[in-house]
Amino acid sequence: MGSAERVATLDTRCCIAGGGPAGMMLGLLLARAGVPVVVLEKHADFLRDFRGDTVHPSTMEVLDQLGLLDAFLAHPHQELREISAVISGERLTLADFSHLPTRAKFVALMPQWDFLNFLAEHARKLPEFALRLQHEVVELVHADGRVAGLRARGPDGLVELRCDLVVGADGRGSAVRALAALEVEDLGAPIDVLWMRVSRRSDDPQFGLGVLSRGRLLVMLDRGDYWQCAFVIKKGGLEAQRAQGLGVLRDELARLAPFLRGRVDELASWDDVKLLTVRVDRLREWSRPGVLCIGDAAHAMSPVGGVGINLAIQDAVAAANALAPVLRAGAPTAEQLRSVQERRELPTRVVQRVQVLIQDNVIAPTLRGATTPRAPWIVRMVDALPVLRRIPARLVGLGFRRERVSEQILHR
Numbered sequence: 001m002g003s004a005e006r007v008a009t010l011d012t013r014c015c016i017a018g019g020g021p022a023g024m025m026l027g028l029l030l031a032r033a034g035v036p037v038v039v040l041e042k043h044a045d046f047l048r049d050f051r052g053d054t055v056h057p058s059t060m061e062v063l064d065q066l067g068l069l070d071a072f073l074a075h076p077h078q079e080l081r082e083i084s085a086v087i088s089g090e091r092l093t094l095a096d097f098s099h100l101p102t103r104a105k106f107v108a109l110m111p112q113w114d115f116l117n118f119l120a121e122h123a124r125k126l127p128e129f130a131l132r133l134q135h136e137v138v139e140l141v142h143a144d145g146r147v148a149g150l151r152a153r154g155p156d157g158l159v160e161l162r163c164d165l166v167v168g169a170d171g172r173g174s175a176v177r178a179l180a181a182l183e184v185e186d187l188g189a190p191i192d193v194l195w196m197r198v199s200r201r202s203d204d205p206q207f208g209l210g211v212l213s214r215g216r217l218l219v220m221l222d223r224g225d226y227w228q229c230a231f232v233i234k235k236g237g238l239e240a241q242r243a244q245g246l247g248v249l250r251d252e253l254a255r256l257a258p259f260l261r262g263r264v265d266e267l268a269s270w271d272d273v274k275l276l277t278v279r280v281d282r283l284r285e286w287s288r289p290g291v292l293c294i295g296d297a298a299h300a301m302s303p304v305g306g307v308g309i310n311l312a313i314q315d316a317v318a319a320a321n322a323l324a325p326v327l328r329a330g331a332p333t334a335e336q337l338r339s340v341q342e343r344r345e346l347p348t349r350v351v352q353r354v355q356v357l358i359q360d361n362v363i364a365p366t367l368r369g370a371t372t373p374r375a376p377w378i379v380r381m382v383d384a385l386p387v388l389r390r391i392p393a394r395l396v397g398l399g400f401r402r403e404r405v406s407e408q409i410l411h412r
Contacts, residue, residue, distance in 0.1 A: 008156070010162070013035050015037070015040065015163045017137045018040070019116065022296075027039040030320055033324035042170075055072075055107065059309065061104070069103060080222075081106045082094075082393075089213075093389060095382075095392040099390045107396075109223060112309070137170065137179070169316075176297060182286070183285065185282055186279070189280045190359055190367075192278050193276040194231040194238070194276075195275075196267055197227065200223070215369030216366070218232070232367065246269065250265065250267055280301065280356060282300070282348060286338075286345075287337035287338055290331065292340060299311070299352065311399065314401075318403050320406075322339050324409055
C-alpha cells in the first residue's frame with residue numbers, strides 16, 4: 001500500500017474478520033451482551049454456492065436459547081430426521097435424530113447464505129453491531145507488544161479499526177491466522193469433493209445420504225427443487241477426472257443414483273462442477289495477545305459428517321461466554337484468550353480424529369477400488385437395533401461438549 005494513501009480510522013471493542021457462521025454468530029452474541037463489534041466480510045454478499053448447508057440440532061438449540069428458532073424454521077428448509085447409506089447395494093440406517101433432547105430433532109438443510117442473512121438481520125437490530133461488506137483484511141495493527149486492531153481494504157479505500165480484540169473467523173484460508181503467524185498442523189486428507197446440482201422431482205425416492213460402491217462414493221442432499229451432489233474423488237484427482245470426460249462423470253452419477261438418469265445431462269460443462277479441496281488441519285495455538293481464531297480459521301474440518309458449521313458455532317458461543325464480560329471493560333488477557341482454546345480443543349481433536357479415521361479406513365480404500373466396501377459389524381448392529389441409532393445421532397447432532405449461551409448474555 002502506498003505511504004500516502006489516506007486511511008480512515010475507527011474504534012470499536014471487537015473486530016471480527018469473516019462473515020461466515022462463526023463470525024456472524026459471535027458478532028450477534030457479543031452485540032447482545034453489550035459489546036460494540038464490527039464484522040468484516042470481504043464479499044459483497046453471502047451468496048456463494050456449495051458451502052456447508054447443514055444446520056445441526058446443536059446450532060438450533062443456540063437459536064432456541066436466543067428466541068430465534070421459530071423465525072429460523074419459518075424460512076424454507078428441508079429436514080433430515082435420520083441418516084442412512086447404501087453400501088454395495090445394501091441400505092443401512094445409521095442415525096435417528098427423533099430422540100434428541102432438543103426442540104429440533106432433525107438436521108435442517110438450508111442454503112448457507114439464507115442462514116447468514118438470517119443472523120445478519122437479527123444482529124443489525126442491535127445498536128452495538130455493525131457489518132461491513134466488501135472489506136478484506138490486509139494487515140494487523142500492533143501496539144505495546146500486542147495486536148491492537150487491523151487494516152482492511154473496502155470500497156472507499158483503507159480503513160483502520162482499532163480494537164481490544166481481533167477475531168479471525170475468515171475460514172480455512174484465514175488472512176488473520178497468516179498475518180498473526182499462527183502455526184498450522186496439517187492432519188492430511190486423501191480426498192477432494194466435486195459439488196454439483198441436479199434437479200429434483202416430487203416423485204424421487206427418499207435418499208438417506210450416501211452411496212458407497214467399489215471405487216465410488218456419492219453423497220446427496222435434498223434441497224427441495226434440486227439435489228446437491230457431492231462426488232468424492234482422490235486428493236488431486238480433478239484433472240484425471242476431467243481427462244475421462246464429463247460423460248463418464250454423468251454415467252457414474254446415474255449408476256449410483258439410477259433415478260437421476262435422464263437428468264444428469266443438466267451438467268452441461270465442467271463449469272457446472274465445483275471443486276472443494278478438502279483440508280483437515282488445526283492451529284497449535286489459537287491466539288496471540290489481542291488476536292483469536294475460531295471456526296475453520298482455527299481448525300479446518302473434513303466434510304465427513306457435515307459438522308464444520310456446527311463446530312464453528314460452538315466455538316463462537318464459547319468465545320462469547322468467556323470474553324463478553326471482559327470486553328465490556330477492556331482488552332482480554334492472553335490467558336483469557338487461551339481459555340477459549342482450552343474449552344474447545346478437545347471436541348475439535350475428537351471430531352477430527354474420527355474424520356481422519358473414516359477418511360483413511362473407509363473412504364480412501366473405497367476410492368482405490370481395492371475391495372468392494374462392506375459395512376463393518378458395528379454399523380450392521382446399529383442398523384439392526386434401532387435403540388443404538390440414538391448414539392451416532394447424538395454425536396452428530398449435538399457433538400462433544402455442546403455449548404449453551406450464558407445467562408449473562410441472555411439476560412442482557
